[in-house]
Structure formats: structure tokens, C-alpha cells
Amino acid sequence: DVKVTQSSRYLVKRTGEKVFLECVQDMDHENMFWYRQDPGLGLRLIYFSYDVKMKEKGDIPEGYSVSREKKERFSLILESASTNQTSMYLCATNNMVGTEAFFGQGTRLTVV
């Protein structure tokens, strides 16, 4: 079974802090994604990566950056956390275009 592991289930950070959300997958998949989930808005794509050191912006990249130094790890970085970034963050991975995406369990981030 594919395993996608996010480093934290719950996280509380202060406004202005730099926040790192980590995601690790164990299936050697090429593609990794970060989504943000908010009620009534569904899953919105922040960034995705199709290879090591490669990244593409999604719909809502402002205030976020990403890092993919190794194939199995994709990090989401909030440069200076703000209260409007309080949300559920989901990491996903798939191996090829047009195939099933596997999700992590999510990180619920609260910025106070």
C-alpha cells in the first residue's frame, strides 16, 4: 500500500512564524501535491512538483513556497504565517498523469 505521511496532525503557530509542513511518500512516485482544504471551497491546489527540484504554482501560491530536494519528500513552507492561513493542509502523490492520487491524513494548522 502507498503510504503518504504528513509530519503533524495538528499544529498551532503564531502570526509571523515560519512554518514547515513535511510530507513523505514511500512509493517512489514522481508527482507530489499540496492542497488546502476549507469548508465550502473544497481542495485548492497550492503547489505541485513533478520531479526533484521542480515545482509549479497552483491556484493559491501566495504566501507559500515549497521544496523538493529528494524524490520522497515535499515540504510546504509558510514564510510568515498569517491567521488567514489557518486551514487543513493535504499532501498527495501520484505516479503518472491521470492516475489515482494518494493523500496523507492532513495537517490542521491554526495560526494565532
Add this chain to the structure above:
Amino acid sequence: GENVEQHPSTLSVQEGDSAVIKCTYSDSASNYFPWYKQELGKGPQLIIDIRSNVGEKKDQRIAVTLNKTAKHFSLHITETQPEDSAVYFCAASINNDMRFGAGTRLTVKP
């Protein structure tokens, strides 16, 4: 970019009834349409998918239909059970870009 709209946002049915969730997409180049189920406290999990060269696909109590001309696709769940209660998301994908609908919260009443 692709835009996916999903309706209804909430759906309540009696156990044993059918449930239908509908989605529309904007980019005619989208070619992969998965449906995900998200249970409380978990990440979404794929339940069924369909590709643009197929009009209908069925897996036990779940079916998906795709109308490429109208750019809409639907999820049908028959003989609903309480364990079907969850949030369901549709998605449309082109290349590495997968966009999701806003979700439907399905409640199946015993």
C-alpha cells in the same frame, strides 16, 4: 485553468435510497475524472474514476457517468448505507493538474 463545480453541497438520504452528485468542468481537454471519499479525520480516498474515452463505469453500488459534450459527470450510489456517510469530491485532471470540486456532504439516515 480548469474550474470544477459540484452540486449539491449537502445531501441527506434514507438508508437504501440512491444518491446522485453532479459535477461540471470547464476545460474540454480534461481527460481523467476521479471521485474521492473523505471520512472524518482522514485524507480523501479514491472510490471510482473514469477517463474521457469512456461514458460510464460501475463498481458494485457505485457508478460514474461522463458526458463530454456537456462537460459534466455524475456519481451514483445505489442502496445507500450509513457507512456511505462522508464528504465526496469530484475532480478533473489534465496533465499533472488536478482540480477538485467544493465537495458534497452525504448523510445516510438509518
